[in-house]
Amino acid sequence: MSxxxxxxxxxxxxxxxxxxxxxxxxxxxxxxxxxxxDRLGVLGRNGAGKSTLLRIIGGSEMPDAGSVERxxxxxxxxxxxxxxxxxxxxxxxxxxxxxxxxxxxDQVIDxxxxxxxxxxxxxxxxxxxxxxxxxxxxxxxxxxxxxDCLLIDEVTAVGDPSFRQKCNDALDEISENRAFxxxxxxxxxxxxxxxxxxxxxxDETPFQSSMVHRTIKAYERCLKGEPWVPPEPQ
Amino acid sequence: MQQFVTNLEQSQRVIHALILREINGxxxxxxxxxxxxxxGPLISIGALxxxxxxxxxxxxxxxxxxMFLVTGWFTFGxxxxxxxxxxxxxxxxxxxxxxxxxxxxxxxxxxxxxxTFTTFAFFVIAAVLGMLIEGSGxxxxxxxxMQSFAGAGALGISIGTTISAIMTYFPFAMNxxxxxxxxxxxxxxxLFTASILPSWTHAYLKWNPMIHPxxxxxxxxxxxxxxxxxxxxxxxxIALPLMAIGLYLxxxxxxxxxx
Numbered sequence: 001m002s003x004x005x006x007x008x009x010x011x012x013x014x015x016x017x018x019x020x021x022x023x024x025x026x027x028x029x030x031x032x033x034x035x036x037x038d039r040l041g042v043l044g045r046n047g048a049g050k051s052t053l054l055r056i057i058g059g060s061e062m063p064d065a066g067s068v069e070r071x072x073x074x075x076x077x078x079x080x081x082x083x084x085x086x087x088x089x090x091x092x093x094x095x096x097x098x099x100x101x102x103x104x105x106d107q108v109i110d111x112x113x114x115x116x117x118x119x120x121x122x123x124x125x126x127x128x129x130x131x132x133x134x135x136x137x138x139x140x141x142x143x144x145x146x147x148d149c150l151l152i153d154e155v156t157a158v159g160d161p162s163f164r165q166k167c168n169d170a171l172d173e174i175s176e177n178r179a180f181x182x183x184x185x186x187x188x189x190x191x192x193x194x195x196x197x198x199x200x201x202x203d204e205t206p207f208q209s210s211m212v213h214r215t216i217k218a219y220e221r222c223l224k225g226e227p228w229v230p231p232e233p234q
Numbered sequence: 235m236q237q238f239v240t241n242l243e244q245s246q247r248v249i250h251a252l253i254l255r256e257i258n259g260x261x262x263x264x265x266x267x268x269x270x271x272x273x274g275p276l277i278s279i280g281a282l283x284x285x286x287x288x289x290x291x292x293x294x295x296x297x298x299x300x301m302f303l304v305t306g307w308f309t310f311g312x313x314x315x316x317x318x319x320x321x322x323x324x325x326x327x328x329x330x331x332x333x334x335x336x337x338x339x340x341x342x343x344x345x346x347x348x349x350t351f352t353t354f355a356f357f358v359i360a361a362v363l364g365m366l367i368e369g370s371g372x373x374x375x376x377x378x379x380m381q382s383f384a385g386a387g388a389l390g391i392s393i394g395t396t397i398s399a400i401m402t403y404f405p406f407a408m409n410x411x412x413x414x415x416x417x418x419x420x421x422x423x424x425l426f427t428a429s430i431l432p433s434w435t436h437a438y439l440k441w442n443p444m445i446h447p448x449x450x451x452x453x454x455x456x457x458x459x460x461x462x463x464x465x466x467x468x469x470x471x472i473a474l475p476l477m478a479i480g481l482y483l484x485x486x487x488x489x490x491x492x493x
Contacts (some may be wrong), residue, residue, distance in 0.1 A: 059334040062488075074334060082329035085259050092258050099251035100333050102244070 005148050006071020008034040008057060013066035015052055026052050027063070030206055032198065036072060036148060040181045041190035041197040041212065043219050048201030050183045051077065054151045057181060072148030072179070078138055086127035090118060090137050093126055094144070101145050108144045115166075116140035132160060139167055143174075150180040168193070187216050202228040245343075248335050252344035272356050275311065279303050279360065282425070293430050296458045298370040301361070306424035308357040309386045309451045313444055314415050315353060316390025319345045321397040321408050338488055339481075342398065346391055354383075378454030385466050386447040388473040395480030402487040423448040428463045436463050443469045 015027040026049040034040055034057070042050045054077045055061040056068060076083060084093045091109060098108035113122060116136040121129070129137065142150060152171075171180065171193055184190055190197065190212065197215045199207040202222055207230050209215045214231035222228045261267030283300050286292045294302045323338075323345045330336050364370050373379045393411070400407045422444040428436060439445050446469045449461035 055332070058332070060332040076332040076334070083332045085255060087259050088255070092255075096251050096255045097333070099254070100248055100335055102247055 005036040007036070008032075008071060008074065008149060009067075009069040010057070010063075011067045011069075013056060013063040013068065015049070015056060015061070015063050027056070027200075028205070030066075032208070034149060034179055034181065036179050038179045038196055039175050039194045040179075041194035042181060042183045042200065043187070043190070043197055043216070044200035044202070045223075050200060051153055053200065054153055054181060054183060057149075058151050075142050075145065075147040075150045077151045077153040078142040084126050084134075084137070087125055089125055090116075090122040090129070093137070094122075094141055097141050097145060103145055108141075111144040112137065112140045115143060115170075117163075132163065136163055139170075143170055148178060150174070150178065152180055152182045152184075154183055187220065191216050199228075203230075244335050245337070245340055248337070248340045249344045249347070252330075252336070252341060253348055256344060256348050271352070272359060275307060275356060276360065276363070279307055292425075295427050295429055297427075297452065297456045298364070298368040300368045301364040301370040301455065302427075302452070303425075304357070304360045304364050305451045305455050306448050308353060308360065309382060309448045310419060310422055310424045310444060312349070312353045312357075312383065313386040313390040313447070314419075315349050316346065316387055317394040317397065317411065317415065318408075319349050320391065320394025321401060321411070323394075324398050325401060325405070338398075339484060342395060342484070346387075346394075349390075350387060357383075373455040374457040375454040378450055381466055382447040382450030382454060385450065385469045385473065386444065388477065389443055389447070389469055392473045392477035392480050395484055396476060399480060399483035399487045418442070418444055421445075423452075427452060427459065428461055429459070433462070439463050440465065440468065443472045 010030055010032040013027055013030045013032075014025070016023045016025040018024075026047075030053070042053060044050050052061070056063055058074050058076055059068070059070065060076065084090075085096070088096075090112075094109055094112045095105050098105045113119075116122070116133075116139075118133060118136060118140075121133060122137075126134070126137070142152075168189065171182075174180070175193060182190060182194060194212055196208070196210045197212050199215065199219055202219070207215070207228075209231065211231055211233070218229060218231045261271055279300070282303050286299055286303075292299065292302075320342050323341045324331075327341045330341065331338065365372075397407050397411060421439075422442055423439075428439055428445065428449055431439070440463050446464055446466050449464045450466050452459050453461045453464055
């Protein structure tokens with residue numbers, strides 16, 4: 001952790017990608033503050049820009065226009081195992097992450113071993129892992145590095161039920177003193193864990209609210225084909 | 235200033251981690267990883283040695299044949315591995331950029347460092363083998379040998395960095411350079427010396443920036459050889475400005491395309 005935590009500020013962020021059919025404007029004019037106490041859920045259909053938003057918050061991608069300020073340390077998009085080297089063992093991959101973020105290598109390995117319950121598989125090349133094992137390693141690593149703000153991309157949706165439970169418990173625990181941004185198709189998880197939501201791709205500008213439950217209900221109605229009606233403030 | 239020092243420390247940490255990761259990923263696959271890596275060039279040089287000593291005798295201007303091949307092979311090889319490794323560094327490590335502390339320039343630096351040390355180590359091993367087999371001596375002008383080796387590397391770094399940045403826009407840029415480098419192997423003096431060619435060709439040979447490091451390496455290593463074309467300033471004169479352009483483009487295209 002960086003010690004001094006401030007908010008993450010996105011101001012008028014735009015992002016578009018070139019596709020064969022032309023330019024695809026994925027994010028339009030997004031302004032967003034993530035405070036150290038925020039647990040933000042991101043809702044939106046496939047292609048609405050959820051993962052892009054996560055990458056921009058994390059800094060692995062630059063916006064085309066607008067600015068991003070980070071007052072706290074931010075994780076990589078957890079659940080994304082692509083940064084792990086397939087031919088290297090889980091242990092070697094964990095060592096690499098620890099070194100990159102300047103953490104104590106042994107402490108990180110100990111934590112990963114305990115949390116992931118991979119046991120002797122930690123010595124095997126990452127490419128031999130099942131998707132559940134990959135999720136275990138990815139999630140354990142992101143917890144071991146201790147970021148101020150975790151970016152979680154669908155990771156809690158994979159793995160067996162006991163591991164999913166473990167992830168949810170861990171998120172519950174860190175939600176007391178750390179921020180996270182959660183993308184999850186399981187709306188129930190967002191409902192339970194988050195205290196704010198942002199809905200992408202339903203309107204010209206993204207809808208943000210701290211009325212998590214009612215926003216999710218409105219989003220569910222929208223998914224069923226009804227027009228998007230934002231929840232009224234009480 | 236403090237920000238700069240913090241960034242520098244972070245960069246250093248990241249480059250260290252990247253080098254260890256590359257070593258592990260490249261050579262760590264089997265216990266004999268490094269041995270396999272050095273065997274590749276040794277087998278190629280061995281095959282050429284065999285052909286040139288038994289089937290097609292080569293006029294090497296009194297240079298011992300094996301050492302003649304080793305000096306040419308590793309000087310040109312340093313350049314090509316540098317270009318290939320740097321140009322493909324970003325695309326094959328795209329996912330690493332998910333880590334906020336990892337910058338593309340760190341990835342390039344890590345690969346460049348690793349190529350330099352590996353080539354240098356392999357060169358030394360091959361040279362020692364050459365001395366044992368042929369009884370060839372140590373380089374007589376170490377300064378010139380070092381300048382030539384560095385020249386090959388500098389040219390590789392400058393072209394590799396530039397191509398790496400261009401590949402952000404045109405992923406197939408490397409496909410154009412690959413054939414050029416392949417022809418370069420045959421026209422850069424790896425298998426001949428400038429002095430055995432007719433003197434009217436020298437004016438054309440000099441245009442090739444890679445002929446100078448190879449010729450410089452031979453002139454520095456063997457006391458008997460005087461190159462008729464050697465001008466390392468020409469190589470550096472191309473490499474250094476191109477390196478500045480490459481680094482500028484790298485900055486412009488960092489983390490995605492910007493127009």
